[in-house]
Amino acid sequence: xxxxxxxxxxxxxxxxxxxxxxxxxxxxxxxxxxxxxxxxxxxxxxxxxxxxxxxxxxxxxxxxxxxxxxxxxxxxxxxxxxxxxxxxxxxxxxxxxxxxxxxxxxxxxxxxxxxxxxxxxxxxxxxxxxxxxxxxxxxxxxxxxxxxxxxxxxxxxxxxxxxxxxxxxxxxxxxxxxxxxxxxxxxxxxxxxxxxxxxxxxxxxxxxxxxxxxxxxxxxxxxxxxxxxxxxxxxxxxxxxxxxxxxxxxxxxxxxxxxxxxxxxxxxxxxxxxxxxxxxxxxxxxxxxxxxxxxxxxxxxxxxxxxxxxxxxxxxxxxxxxxxxxxxxxxxxxxxxxxxxxxxxxxxxxxxxxxxxxxxxxxxxxxxxxxxxxxxxxxxxxxxxxxxxxxxxxxxxxxxxxxxxxxxxxxxxxxxxxxxxxxxxxxxxxxxxxxxxxxxxxxxx
Amino acid sequence: xxxxxxxxxxxxxxxxxxxxxxxxxxxxxxxxxxxxxxxxxxxxxxxxxxxxxxxxxxxxxxxxxxxxxxxxxxxxxxxxxxxxxxxxxxxxxxxxxxxxxxxxxxxxxxxxxxxxxxxxxxxxxxxxxxxxxxxxxxxxxxxxxxxxxxxxxxxxxxxxxxxxxxxxxxxxxxxxxxxxxxxxxxxxxxxxxxxxxxxxxxxxxxxxxxxxxxxxxxxxxxxxxxxxxxxxxxxxxxxxxxxxxxxxxxxxxxxxxxxxxxxxxxxxxxxxxxxxxxxxxxxxxxxxxxxxxxxxxxxxxxxxxxxxxxxxxxxxxxxxxxxxxxxxxxxxxxxxxxxxxxxxxxxxxxxxxxxxxxxxxxxxxxxxxxxxxxxxxxxxxxxxxxxxxxxxxxxxxxxxxxxxxxxxxxxxxxxxxxxxxxxxxxxxxxxxxxxxxxxxxxxxx
Numbered sequence: 052x053x054x055x056x057x058x059x060x061x062x063x064x065x066x067x068x069x070x071x072x073x074x075x076x077x078x079x080x081x082x083x084x085x086x087x088x089x090x091x092x093x094x095x096x097x098x099x100x101x102x103x104x105x106x107x108x109x110x111x112x113x114x115x116x117x118x119x120x121x122x123x124x125x126x127x128x129x130x131x132x133x134x135x136x137x138x139x140x141x142x143x144x145x146x147x148x149x150x151x152x153x154x155x156x157x158x159x160x161x162x163x164x165x166x167x168x169x170x171x172x173x174x175x176x177x178x179x180x181x182x183x184x185x186x187x188x189x190x191x192x193x194x195x196x197x198x199x200x201x202x203x204x205x206x207x208x209x210x211x212x213x214x215x216x217x218x219x220x221x222x223x224x225x226x227x228x229x230x231x232x233x234x235x236x237x238x239x240x241x242x243x244x245x246x247x248x249x250x251x252x253x254x255x256x257x258x259x260x261x262x263x264x265x266x267x268x269x270x271x272x273x274x275x276x277x278x279x280x281x282x283x284x285x286x287x288x289x290x291x292x293x294x295x296x297x298x299x300x301x302x303x304x305x306x307x308x309x310x311x312x313x314x315x316x317x318x319x320x321x322x323x324x325x326x327x328x329x330x331x332x333x334x335x336x337x338x339x340x341x342x343x344x345x346x347x348x349x350x351x352x353x354x355x356x357x358x359x360x361x362x363x364x365x366x367x368x369x370x371x372x373x374x375x376x377x378x379x380x381x382x383x384x385x386x387x388x389x390x391x392x393x394x395x396x397x398x399x400x401x402x403x404x405x406x407x408x409x410x411x412x413x414x415x416x417x418x419x420x421x422x423x424x425x426x427x428x429x430x431x432x433x434x435x436x437x438x439x440x441x442x443x444x445x446x447x448x449x450x451x452x453x454x455x456x457x458x459x460x461x462x463x464x465x466x467x468x469x470x471x472x473x474x475x476x477x478x479x480x481x482x483x484x485x486x487x488x489x490x491x492x493x494x495x496x
Numbered sequence: 497x498x499x500x501x502x503x504x505x506x507x508x509x510x511x512x513x514x515x516x517x518x519x520x521x522x523x524x525x526x527x528x529x530x531x532x533x534x535x536x537x538x539x540x541x542x543x544x545x546x547x548x549x550x551x552x553x554x555x556x557x558x559x560x561x562x563x564x565x566x567x568x569x570x571x572x573x574x575x576x577x578x579x580x581x582x583x584x585x586x587x588x589x590x591x592x593x594x595x596x597x598x599x600x601x602x603x604x605x606x607x608x609x610x611x612x613x614x615x616x617x618x619x620x621x622x623x624x625x626x627x628x629x630x631x632x633x634x635x636x637x638x639x640x641x642x643x644x645x646x647x648x649x650x651x652x653x654x655x656x657x658x659x660x661x662x663x664x665x666x667x668x669x670x671x672x673x674x675x676x677x678x679x680x681x682x683x684x685x686x687x688x689x690x691x692x693x694x695x696x697x698x699x700x701x702x703x704x705x706x707x708x709x710x711x712x713x714x715x716x717x718x719x720x721x722x723x724x725x726x727x728x729x730x731x732x733x734x735x736x737x738x739x740x741x742x743x744x745x746x747x748x749x750x751x752x753x754x755x756x757x758x759x760x761x762x763x764x765x766x767x768x769x770x771x772x773x774x775x776x777x778x779x780x781x782x783x784x785x786x787x788x789x790x791x792x793x794x795x796x797x798x799x800x801x802x803x804x805x806x807x808x809x810x811x812x813x814x815x816x817x818x819x820x821x822x823x824x825x826x827x828x829x830x831x832x833x834x835x836x837x838x839x840x841x842x843x844x845x846x847x848x849x850x851x852x853x854x855x856x857x858x859x860x861x862x863x864x865x866x867x868x869x870x871x872x873x874x875x876x877x878x879x880x881x882x883x884x885x886x887x888x889x890x891x892x893x894x895x896x897x898x899x900x901x902x903x904x905x906x907x908x909x910x911x912x913x914x915x916x917x918x919x920x921x922x923x924x925x926x927x928x929x930x931x932x933x934x935x936x937x938x939x940x941x
Contacts, residue, residue: 110884135895137897137898137899138897138901139901139912140894140898140911140914140915141898141907141910141911141915143849143851143852143906143907143910146844160900174893174897177893178893178894181893194746226528239586334529349841352797352838352841352842352844353841353844353914354844355841355843355844355846357615357846358845383837383914383915384915385894392828393797394795395798396541396794396798396800397797398800399591399797399798399799399800400797400800400803401800402800404588404589406588406589407588448619448622448623448626448936449582449585449623449830452582452583452619452623453582453583453585453586455583456583456584456603461588462586462588465586465588466585466586469585469586469798469828470585470586470828470829489891
């Protein structure tokens with residue numbers, strides 16, 4: 052584990068949220084300091100305020116890293132991503148179920164070998180940090196080795212990470228299946244080894260209702276009851292063919308959400324990937340449970356699964372918590388910025404408008420709260436862990452040119468999600484330690 | 497105008513098309529040489545073949561630029577882009593008609609001044625070349641000065657460009673309106689000055705039926721008859737509100753396509769942007785006319801206009817020619833690679849599959865033919881102009897990592913459109929002259 056330096060002070064244009072601008076309005080939610088300083092000691096934010104005030108209090112003793120004129124925000128958070136699918140991105144031509152069989156399962160087979168999983172974990176976390184993502188909720192393969200490799204690498208980097216091995220015991224190649232008992236035991240062992248160690252949390256991860264037998268879902272529910280502080284992550288209502296298959300497999304459940312309800316997998320710690328094709332009853336069930344729907348826009352489009360309906364999810368009559376995510380490898384970008392640009396488009400196709408402030412709230416404080424980490428990360432508040440990203444809204448010629456027209460903060464944020472990607476990430480701090488990987492180009496320019 | 501060096505030989509993995517893989521199949525359409533050389537003299541391709549054969553014939557006299565292991569393809573072509581909208585990208589929250597009024601028209605107003613249009617033209621062509629785009633069909637603003645600035649800059653760079661000033665005489669700010677007579681005369685004067693000069697062609701460009709009176713469309717039709725070798729470019733059936741407005745303005749026309757038919761604007765040189773919401777009668781009319789529907793995927797999504805239906809357009813019962821385009825500034829990327837990645841997604845949302853070979857055909861030979869330039873550009877054939885792009889399918893760590901799994905040519909091409917952008921463009925040759933702009937980052941990394 053890297054040791055953070057005793058005290059770091061980051062100067063720049065600070066921006067974070069203390070509430071949701073989509074419901075509380077901009078004034079009550081946005082905190083913005085045009086020339087501000089975040090003081091970090093031992094990896095924790097100790098103070099955050101206007102530069103002149105911080106400097107007057109601190110005297111000359113403060114070693115400042117000056118990021119002006121760039122934006123300094125809480126690190127970005129990805130609420131749903133698959134560690135063993137980084138080489139299954141850009142897999143051609145299939146909808147969800149065929150894509151899993153043809154492209155994903157063959158790839159995930161390799162993660163049973165630590166010799167494969169360990170370098171893959173280094174690539175994976177490099178890629179997240181290069182994109183300004185400091186926390187993610189991650190699905191590993193069925194093999195405990197894959198989770199082991201990822202947790203070990205995340206611990207070395209002192210990352211706050213949520214992850215779990217998938218549980219799956221049917222409708223997949225035999226070598227990718229555990230059993231209800233083995234899935235339970237292996238998950239429980241990983242919880243024992245990693246949950247709460249360093250900054251790591253374990254997510255109980257039944258893949259989805261198609262690849263888990265009723266007995267395995269029962270076991271997953273028992274595991275969740277035994278470890279009530281572990282999040283549960285799975286997939287829900289992504290494609291119509293998937294929903295039809297679930298209906299055949301669980302004829303008695305009524306609907307797809309009902310399957311997870313029945314096995315005790317629907318609660319305030321449940322992260323449900325996709326939720327594209329949902330009935331009113333199902334939205335109501337998520338609302339009552341306090342569960343989280345995870346919106347994965349590039350994946351929606353790439354697999355042609357459908358368009359997430361953000362307004363429907365947030366219907367004030369029964370609002371459902373929403374997180375946002377890349378969903379690599381059905382998703383096509385590691386960048387949460389680019390992902391929110393695509394979220395905007397999915398909303399436009401639904402006749403909705405996703406405003407740039409709401410988008411930035413979603414990928415910082417919103418996702419932190421969805422992952423149950425709102426007290427630890429997602430805001431530049433004293434006491435929070437100093438996971439911080441530095442963004443340059445003028446990182447490329449096209450972005451700089453765009454911002455000649457109107458350079459207000461909302462324009463800058465919208466330019467960052469519409470045209471931005473990892474090139475806009477100037478630095479990524481993990482507990483106050485600069486952690487953006489450098490010199491990763493596989494070949495010279 | 498830059499003078500090309502007498503002889504250049506580019507070595508790399510050559511790839512181009514001699515027919516459309518979507519209809520003729522891969523074997524009859526794809527030309528691929530794993531170690532090939534393109535010999536260019538005076539800007540024209542003189543020979544193209546396996547390296548050993550070319551070297552045996554040429555002896556030692558050939559000065560070779562070795563691009564191995566990168567791909568060497570015909571330069572990319574963008575069939576619909578707006579020069580005065582580069583600073584209107586990422587304009588928040590509106591559908592087509594409101595977006596034009598709130599964001600685009602105020603921006604286009606500035607292009608009446610050469611002092612604004614000239615540096616903008618330099619940025620615009622830099623951006624195209626940085627993205628590997630060597631030819632585009634471009635809408636300028638209503639001001640002749642904007643077309644003048646763009647043509648002059650394109651001539652200096654020896655680019656093959658198709659462009660025209662928009663004609664619009666109503667439903668826009670007064671300062672953005674010409675009249676039927678002025679629009680005709682200014683366009684005719686620009687044709688006289690620029691059409692056929694250097695590598696330039698003039699496109700007669702009535703913006704769309706909403707902003708041109710019947711008298712102006714009549715004048716545009718007369719101009720097209722007077723200059724039968726000039727392409728005509730306009731917009732058709734992009735959004736439902738637009739279609740309703742056209743119905744009100746042209747109640748007698750029957751449908752939107754009928755408006756252009758009636759004024760003699762629908763022919764084999766017509767480039768019709770969007771064509772999202774079309775009746776069977778309208779598709780049939782495009783088929784009979786030999787007109788081109790221009791698919792603009794990122795723009796479809798960004799404005800929420802709808803999803804272009806490629807299979808419907810190509811219905812073998814009455815196939816319509818299709819081109820592809822960025823449609824900056826409603827589009828969100830200058831990269832034709834990224835644009836085709838989004839085209840794939842739009843097709844997926846329609847339950848269709850756009851294969852990577854078809855995608856590369858569309859942005860090279862397909863677009864060349866759509867622009868009436870199939871005999872000049874779009875293929876690595878002797879006699880063609882040497883507009884060439886060099887692409888690296890492993891340009892970023894995420895792309896290189898993806899291609900560890902399966903590195904065949906189709907995987908490489910699909911990786912380029914799914915994860916690629918200007919970073920994958922290693923060089924852009926214009927008539928054999930290296931022309932990718934360097935050192936454009938507005939600030940040091």
